[in-house]
Amino acid sequence: MADAKQPQLEDKNKPEVEDELAGSEAPLLEHLIELRKRLIYSAIAVVVLMIGCFLISKNIFDILLGPYRGVYANDPTHTIELIYTAPQELFFTELNLAFFGAIFLGFPFIATQIYLFVAPGLYKHERKALVPYLIATPIFFIMGALMVYFTVLPMALHFFAGMETEEIKLMPRVSEYLGFAMTLILAFGICFQLPVVLTLLAQIDLVNVEMLKKGRRFAIVGILIVAALITPPDPISQIGLALPMYALYELAILSVRIVQKRREAKLAAQEAELSGSSSE
Template sequence: MAEQTKLEPPKPETEAPDELAGSEAPLLDHLIELRKRLIRSLLVIVGLLIACFFVAGPIFDILVQPYREAVAPQPVELIYTAPQEFFFTQLSLAFFGAIFLGFPYLAVEIYGFVAPGLYKKERKAFIPYLIATPIFFLLGAAMVYFAVLPLAMRFFHSMETGEISMLVKVSEYLGLAMTLIIAFGLCFQLPVILTLLAQIDLISSGTLKKGRRYAIVAILVFAAFITPPDPISQIGLALPMYLLYELSIWSVMWIEKRRAKTLAAAEGEGTDTTTTPT
């Protein structure tokens, strides 16, 4: 007899559209969440901008204080050469105040967007960096306000002669002060960023030590690009950045030692499971 072949039932078609829809849904949710956080951040910055515009005078007095201390006992004389210049300078002051005051909120929004993709243990590890971010930003701003800016203004005023005097435009001085404060505040995030990268195994202390010479060159180029063309400002930014780089190496080494102790303890607990014969 001829061997009869059994007909197999047709295989169900794979539901590709449902799988694609399932993969697109998380992406769409992330985009919606990002949109909400961007809108909230923008509203906060705009609100702070409006509020700071009405207190632009006190902000101006605060930023001019290092200049006053640099040229004391002489009075500070700032000028503007266009009718609309001081108005736009007040807008710049308001925007600077909004960014400065809103920086912690922006950091919280970034953490809130990233946190759902982290494990519970990783969220706890991320919180110290969230706290350290505004602290290091304030340290950088304080260094500009109390050290770098007064030294730079003294250096500029020392170049005056009996026939040549320096008349400072209000927009240029405030632009210099605000640029240095924001630049130093961001540059002081270097230990936070490098330590966070070490926490997720993207860099190591050995890599940072080997790249020290390249880091020095990059720091000098960055300082020359971001600061005015005077040695005081450039050294004032380059030297702290290099010290922060060395601090980052020590911080990464501490993380590596702590991770090695944790792994050794885990391996010890795993190998200690001996069974006694009955």
Template sequence: MTMAEQTKLEAPKTAETEDELAGSEAPLLDHLIELRKRLIRSLLVILGLLIVCFFFAGPIFDVLVQPYRNAIYPQPVELIYTAPQEFFFTQLSLALFGAVFIGFPYLATEVYGFVAPGLYKKERRAFIPYLIATPIFFILGACMVYFAVLPLAMHFFHAMETPEIKLLAKVSEYLGLAMTLIIAFGICFQLPVILTLLAQIDLVSSASLKKGRKYAIVGILIFAAFITPPDPISQIGLSLPMYLLYELSIWSVTLIERRRAKTLAAEGTSDDGTAAS
């Protein structure tokens, strides 16, 4: 075979390969464009909420300080700042926290809108309950911090005072602690949602979750020690709910497996009946 004939035979293959590559790159480019649009919209929403929340930084501050007041009542809360610009940047942090907290349902909706086109109609309907459960579990985690963990932690810290040594907390450090715990607990409370979703696509099972329980306990303790302040109240306050949520996830995954088994059994019975008739 001459070089010219070999070139003629290889030319159509090269053209077909280029067409396939172009066809595979086009959907990827469309997904990237869609992702960029959703990211821009999300950033604009957060930016708009940040501007609005900046004017309500005072009420947000009062809300976040209330657990501190409840912890040391009837003593007054005394917070200080040691740099001229510190309180201004603290207000910006409060505004950003308020924007993320209020905008969290919208962010979850944008994530769903990006994922939904790749799902079947039945899968979209199955995804909606998780979309609803996500902000609910986030708020439950925030309430856990607000009404239990943060008051107990501040009471613990104030109990260490002596007549000569008093606690005068910096406003930025207290609010940073409060906001970090609220966001951390809100995210950690998504554990049942994430594990149940993974079970829906057969990436985890109740048997594997039960077998990995001891590793999960160690992982939860390490994660709690890393993300919370170095005090036992905060660490136990995060570790215990996370372990309970892990057990809740096992129960939820078990229900999904039972429902799936019933559906398969019903389909099998239907097929047998059709075949018999």
């Protein structure tokens, strides 16, 4: 009797599954057209934001100069001066500032465009599961940027300023200082996506808690290598990135454990439901 009912249940659920996947299968050409559309939208947003940021590049410069001012906040005799040594250097520095501001401000929009490109190929429950990560991505990016601005960059500048002597004074070029600050901000913002990425991989069952625990030693080595590659060649910046990344790795293990427990509970509930329906 149970065997006779089982196909009926499967047939009853079949239209719902087909409805979920409706429109998700598209020819390669349609995928390429959709990808081009999302790339064009992202490029337009970056260009518009870049124009706006170029108009206020002096304000962005003042904000990024804050940690450098803080180094000499208690030294009224020191004049805050940055120099440029080529006629075109300041202009191109302002362009770099505008591009940096456009990427920083446009990051949520770009992430949304990536989601809109991927979403049609996902089930309904997968699309819903992806929304929290879409929200978490810019939040973690901003957290990384704030950590650079208030902690890592001031520490690095204090370290370098402490090497001054009576004959040798720190007088950085404007392009080098801003390049140093923007590199750190973008590097930390990207690396702070580690828990988001690992938790998302756990959602699709590509990683689990046991795998992350066993790979902890390899993760430490990888974190040190990444910190050495994407930060300026000074120990303060590298250690300042490596330590938070390892803390984020441990946070990712906790997040993956929660995801894994939810999945196991859901599977157990489904098995109980199936066993109950088959016993009838």
